[in-house]
Every structure is written in C-alpha cells, then in structure tokens.
Amino acid sequence: MDQNCIELIGVSKCYQSSSGERWALQEINLKIKQGEFVGIAGRNGSGKTTLARLFNGLILPTAGKVLVNGMDTADRRYLFQIRSQVGMVFQNPDHQIVSPIVEEDIAFGPENLGFPREKVKELVERALKDLGLEKLRNHAPHLLSGGQKQRVAIAAVLAMQPAYLVLDEPTAMLDQQANIQLIRHLKRLRQEYGMTIVLISHHMEDLTFVDRVIVLDKGRIQLDGSPASVFQEINTLERCGLKQPEIVQMADNLRKKGYQVDPDIVNLEQMVEHICRLLKLKV
Numbered sequence: 077m078d079q080n081c082i083e084l085i086g087v088s089k090c091y092q093s094s095s096g097e098r099w100a101l102q103e104i105n106l107k108i109k110q111g112e113f114v115g116i117a118g119r120n121g122s123g124k125t126t127l128a129r130l131f132n133g134l135i136l137p138t139a140g141k142v143l144v145n146g147m148d149t150a151d152r153r154y155l156f157q158i159r160s161q162v163g164m165v166f167q168n169p170d171h172q173i174v175s176p177i178v179e180e181d182i183a184f185g186p187e188n189l190g191f192p193r194e195k196v197k198e199l200v201e202r203a204l205k206d207l208g209l210e211k212l213r214n215h216a217p218h219l220l221s222g223g224q225k226q227r228v229a230i231a232a233v234l235a236m237q238p239a240y241l242v243l244d245e246p247t248a249m250l251d252q253q254a255n256i257q258l259i260r261h262l263k264r265l266r267q268e269y270g271m272t273i274v275l276i277s278h279h280m281e282d283l284t285f286v287d288r289v290i291v292l293d294k295g296r297i298q299l300d301g302s303p304a305s306v307f308q309e310i311n312t313l314e315r316c317g318l319k320q321p322e323i324v325q326m327a328d329n330l331r332k333k334g335y336q337v338d339p340d341i342v343n344l345e346q347m348v349e350h351i352c353r354l355l356k357l358k359v
C-alpha cells in the first residue's frame with residue numbers, strides 16, 4: 077500500500093436531512109500523492125466541500141474508506157494525527173481567526189500541537205515570510221483586508237507543518253488582485269517546499285497553475301488529468317457548468333487563425349512567453 081497519499085476507495089457520502097437523503101458523493105476512487113498540486117473544480121453543490129471535509133476526517137464516508145498516509149479516518153485513534161497532517165483553509169477567513177494579533181494567531185496551532193517555544197517562533201517567522209505578512213505581524217487580523225486575512229489563515233495552517241494543505245474556495249471572497257496574489261503565494265509554496273496542495277476553486281483561472289485538475293459534478297468525478305487535457309474537454313466542462321480558462325480560449329482562437337500554439341499553454345505566463353517567441357521568429 078502507498079503510504080504517502082490521501083486515498084479514497086469507493087467513497088460515497090449521504091446526508092440525512094428533514095427533506096430526506098442526499099447523496100453528495102458517489103463511488104469516488106481517488107489518490108492524491110504527496111508533492112502533487114491538485115485543483116478541484118465543479119459547480120455549486122457538486123460535492124467539493126464534502127470531499128475536502130472527508131480528507132481530514134471532519135466527516136466520515138457513508139460507504140468506502142478514506143486513508144491518510146495509510147490511516148483510516150474512521151479509526152478514532154488516528155484522528156489527531158490525521159488532523160495535524162491535513163491542514164484545512166476555508167472560504168471565509170473570518171471564521172478562522174482565533175487571536176487579536178496576527179503573529180499570535182499563527183502561533184496558536186503549533187503551540188497547541190506542543191512544539192517547544194523556540195520551534196514555535198521559528199515556524200511563525202517562516203509562515204509570516206512565506207505569505208508576505210512580516211509587516212502585518214502586530215496587526216489585528218479582523219481589521220485586515222480579505223486577501224490579507226486569507227493569507228493569515230493559510231500561514232496559521234502552514235505553521236503546523238501539515239503534509240497536505242487543502243483549501244476550499246479560498247479565493248471566493250477576494251477581489252481579483254487579492255486572488256492573483258494568493259495564487260502566487262501557493263505557487264511559491266509549491267516551488268520552494270514541494271508542498272502538497274489541494275485547491276478547490278470555481279475560478280478556472282486559479283487552476284491553470286496546478287499539475288492536475290479534477291472536475292466534479294453530481295457527486296462524481298467527471299474529468300481527472302493535466303490542466304491542458306482537462307481544459308480541452310469543452311463539452312464535458314459545459315455540461316458540468318464550467319468554462320475553459322480565457323487563455324485556453326485564446327490559444328484555440330490563435331490556432332483557428334493558423335498560428336501554431338503549443339497545446340500545453342493554459343496560463344498567462346506561458347502565453348506571454350509563447351507570443352514573445354512568435355514575435356522574435358517573425359522579426
């Protein structure tokens with residue numbers, strides 16, 4: 077068995093409510109390996125949050141198994157270990173603030189995990205630096221902007237040194253500028269530490285920097301592959317209520333006009349590089 081992964085085996089999840097049963101996920105088989113940067117997309121109600129909550133045992137599957145580094149989330153003996161391995165960041169950063177000062181907020185997690193004082197200091201410093209928050213360390217988190225608050229929330233999770241970072245629509249409440257900045261930080265975490273990141277987003281543009289995109293609809297996995305391959309599936313994306321990212325549309329339009337555009341181009345940086353190359357060839 078592969079130990080360094082989150083694995084879902086035949087997972088289904090049914091919620092019981094006054095209006096009856098609701099199958100939020102059905103027969104999901106999925107493996108997220110350490111070191112991967114995975115994006116998850118899907119319209120409202122497709123099962124994304126349910127999936128995220130299953131990853132760290134916040135909820136348990138109705139059928140099937142969720143294993144985190146080989147530990148079954150249904151086995152209560154592992155719950156603490158699983159929760160400290162799988163760090164979660166949610167949509168609304170206001171719900172995640174626990175302290176009136178940024179650096180104390182970030183220290184809260186590692187202190188609770190029982191790290192020695194010196195280690196806590198080191199982890200807080202690193203998390204502040206990684207999320208570009210050094211200048212805000214003594215500020216009150218609830219007075220910060222949405223983007224800054226969300227970066228504090230991510231720093232607070234990172235300071236606990238989880239093996240997996242799961243973010244459930246962290247950009248949903250942010251303006252475009254803050255959104256871009258947040259994604260840039262995630263990219264850097266990935267590049268510098270090879271951090272395993274699962275990013276749930278309904279902004280397709282957010283998912284143009286990941287290694288693998290999973291599309292959910294009606295509680296089932298509809299697509300799973302490289303961004304370039306998933307974004308080519310126009311019909312399936314449309315059926316799932318999703319659109320191709322703009323750069324992919326642009327690349328298709330350029331192709332229709334007879335330009336050769338590499339099929340792997342899915343984000344702005346890659347497109348700029350490509351156009352520069354094209355222009356140089358013409359000069």
Ligand SMILES: Nc1ncnc2c1ncn2[C@@H]1O[C@H](COP(=O)(O)OP(=O)(O)O)[C@@H](O)[C@H]1O
Pocket residue numbers: 091092093098099100118119120121122123124125126127
């Ligand atoms: N606590 C709950 N009780 C009953 N139904 C729920 C609950 N949470 C989610 N659902 C239902 O499960 C489905 C998937 O929801 P969710 O995982 O939140 O999707 P997403 O995050 O993609 O919007 C939806 O139909 C939703 O109404």
Ligand SMILES: [Mg+2]
Pocket residue numbers: 124125126244245
């Ligand atoms: Mg959700």
